[in-house]
Amino acid sequence: MKFGIVVNEGPYQHQASDTAYLFCKAAIEKGHEVWRVFFYHDGVNNASKLTEPPQDDRHIVNRWSKLHEEHGVDLVVCVAAALRRGIKEENLAQGFRISGLGQLTEAGIKADRLVVFGD
């Protein structure tokens, strides 16, 4: 099956992006396709390459980048939400791209299932 995922909360503050990531990993392991992850609201902060967690903590941003690199997951950050929060091309982590909200609607249309993670 083809999955679309929506992440509405920032990393570290809320468990939403952890749950979303673990869901994606499990879906891929089961042979499904995670076609796109759309980051909205404070979720856009998942894309900041300036993120530096302590050594002994998980690196949420790099984990997403790796998902893109290894499984071709399309990581889309909403442009309006991103600009509001200071996320721009210049501080975007590897594998993410900035685009419009239409990409979220498109995910709803083209994916077999859309699963939302938020507060």
Added chain:
Amino acid sequence: MSEIKKFMFVNRKAPHGTIYALESLEVVLITAAFDQDVSLVFLDDGVYQLKKGQQTKGIETKNFSPAYRALEGYDIEKLYVEKESMEARGISEEDLLVDVTVLGRSEMGELMDQQDVVLSF
């Protein structure tokens, strides 16, 4: 795009205290351009989004409530409010800034079951 899906946007959060209501409205307006079958649902504190007479000057934020009235112009005409949520908040249809369809809780549940995509923020 030929495929038409039933999209439901579920609003359960009050406006102003957090940005969710405003940013979900932005998604709704974009989705309208994709010619999908769009419904908006207001449940729990989400019904406060539709309250008439919101004045945000004093808190220095954008008053986006008039935008709900513009939805019709985008061919978004299916607005549903749950009766029990309104009653629990002392709100009647006259308090709302747009025309809505009021549904009882079980009718609302049935409507949710008929959707293809449910988005909540």
Added chain:
Amino acid sequence: MLHIINKSPLTNCSLDSCLRVAQRGDILLIEDAVYAATTGNAFEGRVREAMGRFRIHVLQPDIEARGFAGRLIEGVLPVDYSGFVELTTTNKTCQSWL
């Protein structure tokens, strides 16, 4: 339909609202909602009552993280992330009660 809840029922009404509005189907408790599935919590009666209409699942890693692995209400079905994925595929749609 799959209903996903992520808040404790003692601080937030999302589970209560879901039980009020939804008619049937699967409910999955994740993140802070897993406390709803533990014995002795003030919402236990509501969860037991809902089992007639819904299949109630709980995300096991979330319950373990919170120290309640041994306190699951009988009849609540534990799932791992793979089981979570499964629930989204066996149901036609899912709704996160955010």
